[in-house]
Amino acid sequence: MDLDAVHHKFDVEKHVLNRIRPDAKTRKKVDAVVNELTSRLNAVITKWHLQAKVLLVGSCARDTYLRDSRDIDLFVLFPEDMPRQELEELGIKLGMEVMNGELRYAEHPYVHGTYRGFEVDIVPCYEIRDPEKKKSAVDRTPFHNQYVITHLKEEQKDEVRLLKRFLKGLGIYGAEAAVQGFSGYLCELLIIKYGSFRKVLESAWNWRANLYIWLEKEPGAKFNDPLIFIDPVDSNRNVASAVSVDALSHFIVAAGAYLKKPGIEFFFPKEKNLAMNIAREKLARYIHNAGTALIMVSASRPEKTEDIIAPQLKKMERVLVQNLSIAGFRVMRSFSFMLKRKMVVCIELESRTLTSMYLHAGPNVWIRNSEDFLKKYSNAGNVLIPPFISSGRWVVGLKRNYTDACKYLKENIGAWNIGKDLANQKITVYTAGAVKSVAELNQILQHLMPRFPWEAVHK
Amino acid sequence: MDLDAVHHKFDVEKHVLNRIRPDAKTRKKVDAVVNELTSRLNAVITKWHLQAKVLLVGSCARDTYLRDSRDIDLFVLFPEDMPRQELEELGIKLGMEVMNGELRYAEHPYVHGTYRGFEVDIVPCYEIRDPEKKKSAVDRTPFHNQYVITHLKEEQKDEVRLLKRFLKGLGIYGAEAAVQGFSGYLCELLIIKYGSFRKVLESAWNWRANLYIWLEKEPGAKFNDPLIFIDPVDSNRNVASAVSVDALSHFIVAAGAYLKKPGIEFFFPKEKNLAMNIAREKLARYIHNAGTALIMVSASRPEKTEDIIAPQLKKMERVLVQNLSIAGFRVMRSFSFMLKRKMVVCIELESRTLTSMYLHAGPNVWIRNSEDFLKKYSNAGNVLIPPFISSGRWVVGLKRNYTDACKYLKENIGAWNIGKDLANQKITVYTAGAVKSVAELNQILQHLMPRFPWEAVHK
Numbered sequence: 001m002d003l004d005a006v007h008h009k010f011d012v013e014k015h016v017l018n019r020i021r022p023d024a025k026t027r028k029k030v031d032a033v034v035n036e037l038t039s040r041l042n043a044v045i046t047k048w049h050l051q052a053k054v055l056l057v058g059s060c061a062r063d064t065y066l067r068d069s070r071d072i073d074l075f076v077l078f079p080e081d082m083p084r085q086e087l088e089e090l091g092i093k094l095g096m097e098v099m100n101g102e103l104r105y106a107e108h109p110y111v112h113g114t115y116r117g118f119e120v121d122i123v124p125c126y127e128i129r130d131p132e133k134k135k136s137a138v139d140r141t142p143f144h145n146q147y148v149i150t151h152l153k154e155e156q157k158d159e160v161r162l163l164k165r166f167l168k169g170l171g172i173y174g175a176e177a178a179v180q181g182f183s184g185y186l187c188e189l190l191i192i193k194y195g196s197f198r199k200v201l202e203s204a205w206n207w208r209a210n211l212y213i214w215l216e217k218e219p220g221a222k223f224n225d226p227l228i229f230i231d232p233v234d235s236n237r238n239v240a241s242a243v244s245v246d247a248l249s250h251f252i253v254a255a256g257a258y259l260k261k262p263g264i265e266f267f268f269p270k271e272k273n274l275a276m277n278i279a280r281e282k283l284a285r286y287i288h289n290a291g292t293a294l295i296m297v298s299a300s301r302p303e304k305t306e307d308i309i310a311p312q313l314k315k316m317e318r319v320l321v322q323n324l325s326i327a328g329f330r331v332m333r334s335f336s337f338m339l340k341r342k343m344v345v346c347i348e349l350e351s352r353t354l355t356s357m358y359l360h361a362g363p364n365v366w367i368r369n370s371e372d373f374l375k376k377y378s379n380a381g382n383v384l385i386p387p388f389i390s391s392g393r394w395v396v397g398l399k400r401n402y403t404d405a406c407k408y409l410k411e412n413i414g415a416w417n418i419g420k421d422l423a424n425q426k427i428t429v430y431t432a433g434a435v436k437s438v439a440e441l442n443q444i445l446q447h448l449m450p451r452f453p454w455e456a457v458h459k
Numbered sequence: 460m461d462l463d464a465v466h467h468k469f470d471v472e473k474h475v476l477n478r479i480r481p482d483a484k485t486r487k488k489v490d491a492v493v494n495e496l497t498s499r500l501n502a503v504i505t506k507w508h509l510q511a512k513v514l515l516v517g518s519c520a521r522d523t524y525l526r527d528s529r530d531i532d533l534f535v536l537f538p539e540d541m542p543r544q545e546l547e548e549l550g551i552k553l554g555m556e557v558m559n560g561e562l563r564y565a566e567h568p569y570v571h572g573t574y575r576g577f578e579v580d581i582v583p584c585y586e587i588r589d590p591e592k593k594k595s596a597v598d599r600t601p602f603h604n605q606y607v608i609t610h611l612k613e614e615q616k617d618e619v620r621l622l623k624r625f626l627k628g629l630g631i632y633g634a635e636a637a638v639q640g641f642s643g644y645l646c647e648l649l650i651i652k653y654g655s656f657r658k659v660l661e662s663a664w665n666w667r668a669n670l671y672i673w674l675e676k677e678p679g680a681k682f683n684d685p686l687i688f689i690d691p692v693d694s695n696r697n698v699a700s701a702v703s704v705d706a707l708s709h710f711i712v713a714a715g716a717y718l719k720k721p722g723i724e725f726f727f728p729k730e731k732n733l734a735m736n737i738a739r740e741k742l743a744r745y746i747h748n749a750g751t752a753l754i755m756v757s758a759s760r761p762e763k764t765e766d767i768i769a770p771q772l773k774k775m776e777r778v779l780v781q782n783l784s785i786a787g788f789r790v791m792r793s794f795s796f797m798l799k800r801k802m803v804v805c806i807e808l809e810s811r812t813l814t815s816m817y818l819h820a821g822p823n824v825w826i827r828n829s830e831d832f833l834k835k836y837s838n839a840g841n842v843l844i845p846p847f848i849s850s851g852r853w854v855v856g857l858k859r860n861y862t863d864a865c866k867y868l869k870e871n872i873g874a875w876n877i878g879k880d881l882a883n884q885k886i887t888v889y890t891a892g893a894v895k896s897v898a899e900l901n902q903i904l905q906h907l908m909p910r911f912p913w914e915a916v917h918k
Contacts (some may be wrong), residue, residue, distance in 0.1 A: 209851060249851045350814050
């Protein structure tokens with residue numbers, strides 16, 4: 001079958017489901033691992049005489065996981081009156097006892113480990129009665145679990161899978177900082193709300209920013225997020241708070257495009273990476289045609305989780321753009337990405353160099369403190385044009401400290417407050433010609449000339 | 460006497476008065492010409508059986524003229540009930556009868572001529588009773604005349620002369636479009652208001668923009684001008700309406716500077732023109748140091764009065780700056796000046812060239828008409844980067860029509876609405892290296908690196 005020619009919605013979705021729905025072998029494996037871990041946890045709980053319950057949550061519990069998914073989330077529920085410190089200590093001890101894990105922190109400590117090929121999280125929480133009165137950040141999760149199990153119909157599970165894979169194809173599946181997209185729980189709620197994958201798309205095509213969506217619980221607060229889906233178990237929480245305006249925008253646009261012409265490439269995008277020579281030539285051609293200047297600033301990648309370094313990379317990008325702008329450079333675009341060993345901020349400038357002279361406007365001449373302005377600039381070394389009057393204001397022509405963006409970055413970046421884990425890394429400033437890795441070239445090209453995942457890329 | 464060393468106010472002002480106060484010979488000549496013209500006018504009035512009175516107005520009538528002044532203003536007052544057309548025709552006929560003049564128009568026709576070395580205006584007007592109920596634009600003038608004659612004390616006449624010469628030194632004496640400064644009448648009122656030249660300066664040093672000044676008549680209206688001096692004969696008129704914010708600013712700053720350190724150079728500025736070689740070298744050095752791009756657009760000078768072409772030159776400057784900005788060029792400064800044979804607009808750009816590509820932002824993706832944006836830019840020839848999403852909006856990378864400011868100006872200026880008398884003139888676009896005349900070089904330098912009239916210029 002020529003998959004490129006499959007554009008009828010039923011054929012497309014049937015084909016995709018055949019690829020993403022867990023097969024019998026996968027199900028058996030998942031069930032076995034879940035049962036084994038649950039038994040081990042329960043055994044330790046009994047052995048240690050703990051008052052605690054084990055609860056499978058997440059997509060395995062709701063049977064909405066994709067065939068290639070490797071995530072298992074197990075919660076351990078402790079009584080509400082247990083002191084916080086004890087809960088955390090016991091939860092961690094338990095997790096460490098049943099698998100070879102490591103301690104991680106989100107808002108709350110938990111144990112993460114690899115177990116028989118699965119990525120397993122063991123998370124302690126309180127067993128509370130009212131999810132609007134949670135004691136720790138994760139206490140709501142069992143309620144989410146219960147809500148989905150109760151409300152998601154059997155035939156909707158595959159619809160959730162289609163939506164998840166569709167979002168994966170767009171690169172906006174997941175609420176983590178590096179993605180800022182749609183969480184699994186949000187996918188399930190969208191299917192519960194609208195009924196099916198296609199109905200979600202039909203609805204999304206009519207969304208706009210700052211839209212409120214809810215099930216039974218009406219909004220309990222005002223939200224400033226691009227997309228707002230009121231948590232059915234807590235009206236003060238926005239399930240979609242992680243969704244960035246660009247993730248939302250891509251979803252809206254992709255929904256429209258898919259409804260117009262469905263295709264497998266929405267779920268499984270075409271390979272966009274170009275070979276070294278082609279990529280290098282394409283970048284050179286872009287720079288020649290656009291006439292802009294590309295400057296890359298890279299930091300070696302710290303050995304921390306993506307969730308910790310992704311926001312720092314964004315911060316570094318913001319700090320670089322701000323400082324370049326303050327120094328007079330015209331930033332047209334900026335973007336950042338992570339490679340295996342380094343993190344890169346790429347800045348597109350109108351020009352790498354600036355005029356030496358810039359005009360600096362001071363107070364109106366009739367303002368008394370204009371004397372200070374005159375004193376400051378009458379004999380300073382960087383004055384190219386002594387104070388003169390323009391439209392009633394004092395203006396002075398000053399010599400820039402830096403006219404070359406690369407030099408400016410190299411000599412000043414050390415003094416700026418970039419992400420704390422990045423500040424100690426090796427920082428390199430370079431231009432397009434110095435990009436040596438094909439992965440980096442492809443990332444730069446895809447950001448410079450973005451194509452949608454369902455579109456072919458031009459060589 | 461070393462005039463550079465004269466900095467005591469009494470010595471300075473005494474010296475200046477000795478140069479500007481009309482001597483006996485000048486007075487005799489002025490009186491003779493005025494008497495002769497008045498007699499000739501009266502003779503014709505009698506001969507033609509007209510009901511009209513001749514009135515000497517202006518600085519000759521008030522004895523506030525400078526020694527080198529050559530202006531004589533004679534008004535012919537007709538009865539209030541004379542039809543407008545008859546008044547204009549008779550006024551012009553009269554003027555033409557007594558001197559070899561030419562017809563000129565301000566708001567109102569009058570005759571201008573050269574008579575025994577003097578520039579003479581003969582202006583017809585109505586003899587009205589209430590200056591707030593004028594019939595033609597100039598009917599108030601006899602009242603101004605009367606007001607000054609009645610209120611200006613004998614010893615204040617020299618104070619007016621000092622103020623006029625001070626303003627001349629600053630290049631802001633005169634209400635005409637090319638100057639946008641202080642009229643003679645405004646100078647007289649300022650002396651009447653504050654008492655003396657120095658008291659005017661002391662007051663001006665504390666002025667700010669949009670300040671109201673008045674004598675007996677309080678403001679009868681709101682004015683948006685930088686300086687407001689309510690006409691003592693018409694509370695609805697601002698005598699200072701011509702004063703630009705820069706003229707006001709220069710006056711304030713000069714007042715402060717003079718009070719701090721008086722000097723003859725305020726009244727008689729030092730020569731600032733440089734010799735050809737020095738000027739050329741100075742301009743080259745400026746461009747080298749500043750790194751900016753200078754572009755000149757000149758039009759041959761139409762044979763019209765300065766009052767007619769000065770606003771057109773300003774308009775041309777504005778139109779060029781606007782169009783360059785719209786096309787993406789970064790205009791740092793612009794200025795314009797008139798030479799004997801041509802008028803020049805000079806524009807200082809950050810760079811003569813631009814990047815080929817610019818980003819054009821469209822609607823938010825959730826706006827329905829974004830379809831039109833996509834249609835327009837999906838296959839257009841000038842698209843370098845097809846539509847992509849940035850911060851929730853559609854953005855497209857387009858190729859500029861022009862990346863070179865000179866080429867852009869040359870090929871488009873013909874289509875722009877510049878001053879009507881300039882549009883038919885020969886327009887030339889050129890850069891600093893092509894400036895051949897020493898007068899033009901000096902004008903450019905003085906605008907690029909403005910020095911105050913009382914300051915020495917650096918070579």
